[in-house]
Amino acid sequence: MNWIEIGTINDIPRRGARCVNTPHGKIAVFRTMEDQIFAIDDHCPHKGGPLSQGIVHGAAVTCPLHNWVISLETGKALGADEGSVKTIAIRLDGDRILALLELATVAAE
Amino acid sequence: METAAKKQKLVVIGNGMAPGRALEHLFEMAPETYDVTIFNAEPRVNYDRIMLSPVLSGEKEFEEIIIHGDGWYIKHGITLYKGHKIIGIDRQAKTVTSDAGTIESYDKLLIATGSVPFVLPVPGNNLPGVLTYRDLDDVNAMLLAAQSRAKAVVIGGGLLGLEAAAGLKSRGMDVTVLHIMPTLMERQLDPAAGYLLEQAVEQRGIRVMTKASTKEILGQNKVEGVLLADGTTLPADLVVMAAGIRPNAMLAKEAGLETNRGIVVNAGMQTSDPDIFAIGECAEVAGQCYGLVAPLYEMARVVSAQLADDADAKFVHSETPTKLKVTGINLFSVGDLGEGDDRQEIVLRDAAAGVYKRLVLKDDRIIGTVLYGETSDGAWFHDLTKKRTDISEMRDTLIFGQSYQGGSPLDPMAAVAALPDDAEICGCNGICKGKITGAISGKGLTSLDDVRVHTKASASCGSCTGLVEQLLVLTLGDSYNPSAVTPMCSCTDLGHDDVRRLIKAKKLKSIPAVMQELEWKTSCGCAKCRPALNYYLVADWPDEYADDYQSRFINERVHANIQKDGTYSVVPRMWGGVTNSKELRAIADVVDKFAIPAVKVTGGQRIDMLGIKKEDLPAVWADLGKAGFVSGQAYAKGLRTVKTCVGTDWCRFGTQDSTGLGIRIEKFMWGSWTPAKVKMAVSGCPRNCAEATCKDVGIICVDSGYEIHFAGAAGLDIKGTEVLGLVKTEDEALEHVVALTQMYREQGRYLERIYKWAKRVGLDEIRRQIMQDEVKRRGYFDRFVFSQTFAQVDPWSERVSGVDKHEFQPMAKIGYQQAAE
């Protein structure tokens, strides 16, 4: 696992998200109203909806396909729905966003 | 103890209302004790400062507001130095020195220097033409400026600012009030009363701008305008700063007396120097400074007793009611109006009469009162507060005032029951009580919706809903079960209608403002309320509201429809379903170029390209744009398609140019946001090949004109349309359809299709407003046209030119190579 710089906080609109393409698939990086940054897999536990396209509110996102609400902190579906998505650790260094990403085997060589 | 034989010297600094009153008491209690000398920076005798506003407005002359004329000073042997400002106190020598060089020694010194107006620290604040509002000189300067009948800007929407504005207005000036807070007099009034006040002020022809933060006073050699932080410039020949006052404690501070916000005094009005007292607005007692005369008069009573050697006289804090001295505006506010878990409130609103009353209760006692419109019970409520009366016995009828408090407690319904039959309940629609109760019993109505449909009461702004429900209870007894409002979502207890009404009423112009003012329970809402609020704000303030992109669903954000695999579909507009070879060729080229997997003719007479990758969207749009296409908004809570049939152009039965009218409507109305999607159709004859009779709005052309239909549905529900009415010309058809749509835009709840809205407000009411009331119809039409000037921007070309670029590109691509580094 390595801390990899994926962009700066200013790249993401408040209450919005951006995607990062990785060898393991897309991750969605969110910025909340309070400027917290979270990253989760861009894949809804319900039917794989792209969570990065949802509406961000508090520290949660509503999936654009069928409105599941996913906690950005835990990756768990909130409310009556059950399921969870992988979260990715994030570290801020000033404005820079670093994500703790597992490198592909090829890459580790 | 001093003997009366040798008089002591009392020097008073300042000759305002507080020391004036103190000396009256003193001469009564101990007439022979002091030789009094007064220094007053103002070159005049003591006058009633409160009444400067009537002098400004012309309702009174200065002579009428003098409290102590020259004779009074002579009679009491007072030396009054008019126009002398004290510039130093020497506590060692026990002397004061004036700016004219006069030195006077004292045994006891009374400081009553009042307050100084707060002047905003902005560039240009010292230009000629910038005034404050404190004394007669200010009033005279304003009167001089008013002779030009030019433009005045008053900064500050508190008591002083509003009185100044009203005065200047009545002197013929064109007046704007700038207030930094969202509602007027926010320290004395709650937002609801502040709103009513704003209405009343605006009704007088005074413009009110809230949340207006002054950045600069503009002008070369004199005031020419005011620049606001948002960039707005207001021309002005006179600027009155009424943005607050500061206790005038400078002199005391320089003399080494203890000061804080004001001059610190004990309950006996004694400063940190036992021979020096301070009263009035400059004094701070128990951490409080005061700005209304009632507590200052209490200080005057205490200090005179102290000076007359009654060491027991102590000041006790009391709340003073605020009233506004603008003729015709009745307002009363006192006490603590804050909300809290340990508090309850009782509210009475009567929109028709412009009355609002609110009592804040804690532990069964009134701690705060706001009365607007009807203030006669103010004194009584205030008295209950002061006496800490337990009101639990009369709680149900308390708000109706003293006259309702009989020997035995009245039923809470009594006040409503007591209203005469001709009392107006619904101000918007002019419906009186008798008509409502008559309809309830006569037609067997059982619900609020029934009453709305049959009488129109509470069907417009909804503010009389509470009264109508009380009438239902009165008429039907226990069999009526008021249905609770369904909240918009779990972020609020308010329903859509309340939120819409309050957005308008409180002039809320951003989502954070709505959430703050309407006390949202979450910090930034949820995916249910945010898109709804965004729509309401766009619809209500088309020119002022900045669309909140992050509160739109993904489809409306990227102007395409998201598919189950995360790709998108794109539907260009095909006006009225008509196309040509050039357009078809452009579509074919785009399909080839981007390898679009599926192309389909939609149910709405146009072409859908499905399975486009998000990153490709801007390039797809760029190519479609070159061929003249704009977004078909197949995703929008807005105008979708206007289906047409071939009409007189080709069809042997066609009676009018249905294709042309459909295209004309679509070109006129595209881009508008609506509560839910709006689909239309125009058929050339009653055979109705465009299926106009199951659309939100449909037109059936007939020989004699155009039959306008509305409130159809063919999705989750199937419902044939209702007839709105028949019009003769195409122009009229367009005007009626537009007006109808605007009415829906202004009243519909988010995601409520036209047929549901129409059921809620009543078909007849819609017919009445659109078909019969030409003024209303024209108003709706004009407002739609106005909003279109901001809405008819093709979202595709906007994005091709770079808007929201971040949306279409990943922030980073972490490849193997990079990871390997």
Ligand code: SRM
């Ligand atoms: C493309 C189209 C089907 C087709 O291939 O023909 C279509 C496709 C969709 N319709 Fe539709 N509707 C289409 C015509 C209709 C019609 C027929 C019409 O417009 O003449 C209806 C019935 C008429 C009506 O609206 O009353 C219709 C009633 C619905 C409904 C039910 C609405 C309702 O209030 O009852 C939905 C669901 C919704 O809006 O919540 C819906 C929702 C949808 C959505 C947007 C579902 C979604 O949220 O993703 C589909 C988007 C597919 C896409 O990506 O393009 N679609 N849909 C038609 C596009 C018309 C156009 O050119 O814009």
Ligand SMILES: Cc1cc2nc3c(=O)[nH]c(=O)nc-3n(C[C@H](O)[C@H](O)[C@H](O)COP(=O)(O)OP(=O)(O)OC[C@H]3O[C@@H](n4cnc5c(N)ncnc54)[C@H](O)[C@@H]3O)c2cc1C
């Ligand atoms: C337009 C207007 C409307 C108002 N309406 C109301 C109302 O409706 N209800 C209400 O309760 N209150 C109202 N007020 C407030 C009320 O007028 C004041 O609270 C009250 O007048 C304060 O009395 P004071 O004696 O403390 O000070 P002031 O009346 O301000 O008197 C202070 C005096 O001290 C003089 N002075 C200051 N420094 C020196 C110095 N160094 N040497 C010599 N003299 C000095 C000043 O020139 C001034 O004349 C209003 C005020 C204004 C301006």
Ligand code: SF4
């Ligand atoms: S009927 Fe409409 S919403 Fe349902 S699958 Fe077809 S296109 Fe989608």
Ligand code: FES
């Ligand atoms: S895929 Fe996310 S809610 Fe269905």
